[in-house]
Amino acid sequence: MADLSTVFTGIRFANPFLLASAPPTESESNIMRACEAGWGGVVTKTIGLHPVVNVRGPKTKFLRTDDGGTRVSMAKRPDASLLASWNWELISDTPLDAWIPRLAAIKKAWPGRVLVASIMAGSGNDKELANWQLLVQGVQDAGCDAVELNFSCPHMDRVDMGANVGKDPVLCSITTQAVKEVARVPVWVKLTPATANIVEEAEATFLGGADAISSSNTFPALPLVDPDTLEFEVNVDGYVSAGGLGGPAILPQSLAKMAEMTRAFPDREFSGIGGISGWGQAFSYFMLGCGTVQVATAAMLDHAIGPNVIRDLTAGMTAFLERNADHGWTSLADFRGLRRGNVVSQSAIGRPDPATYHGGRDEEAEGYAVDPA
Secondary structure, X not given: OOOOOEEEXXXXXOOOEEEOOOHHHHOHHHHHHHHHHOOOEEEOOOEOOOOOOOOOOOOXXXXXXXXXXXXXXXXXXOOEEEEEEEEOOOOOOOOXXXXXXXXXXHHHHOXXXXXXXXXXXXXXXXHHHHHHHHHHHHHHHOOOOEEEEEEOXXXXXXXXXXXXXXXXXXXXXXXXXXXXXXXXXXXXXXXOOOOOOHHHHHHHHHHOOOOEEEEOOOEEEOOOEOOOOOOEOOOEOOEOOOEEEEOHHHHHHHHHHHHXXXXXXXXXEEEEEOOOOOHHHHHHHHHOOOOEEEEOHHHHOOOOOOHHHXXXXXXXXXXXXHHOHHHOOOOHHHOOOOOHHHOOOHHHOOOOOOOOOOOOOOOOOOOOOXXXX
């Protein structure tokens, strides 16, 4: 029989599908609804200590393209398909003291669901390292099963936070080590994909004691300029700063970043994020070696917490295992990482027979014109 349960960083999940840290997971009621919908776990909106004041106006928008691909816009229209999400929202503006009773209430109501607290503090001095420790102690005492360190937000309003930590191997290692000194629960590190060599930061976090790495968070991006208004589609008084691009558009990029890490550290644990809306996308992360996956954009557009998304994910995994029962596969552990070794350097890819090679200019090659010569 198909078994959707899995063990990740020593924690048993009813299924390997998690609702990612995002705007919907700031609400206690939404997290409760997500547990009821069947998500194997929920990662809270990032909890911090410093005061947070978000920009005026919309904080999350969705980028859509028409069927011909000639128009890309955040305007919602019937002939368009989702391309990506874009947000410049900061971390939770709810203080730690208010989060603690909420977390305790969620765990009391849903003891069988995994609750992961995303947390963030600053970097560069002992005071900020102590803030990380204070956050960890608070959320684990409230009953959280794990913590996820946010080294990945691309648009924090402080230069010593988020992705700026995730781009610095030294800060990655020191901060993770400080957290591990007081953590009694598994420590996951969410790394930014906006770095030259994510393997370096991954190595640093593992050296610091991380139990797992989550990736990718959103990629830095700008909204488009509307040709009719001459303004950015999202702006405040005409101004905009880089936000985070997520959703379907980042799936291939996130897979590439994940493959770099799972190949470098095949015996470590990873949670895949980016562009997952159904079983097919989650499956790609599993085949690269991920033990869990996290969903945000697709869930946000499905009643905020994705009741239909999680139903389709679990149904898709069940059907896949049943189709492959003749292989002896009954759970994720039986096929996880099966294609990790197939990702190689460009120089290792086979070349064609010179006698039959036409420089890629074949009639059948989509996107190429036939060379009349």
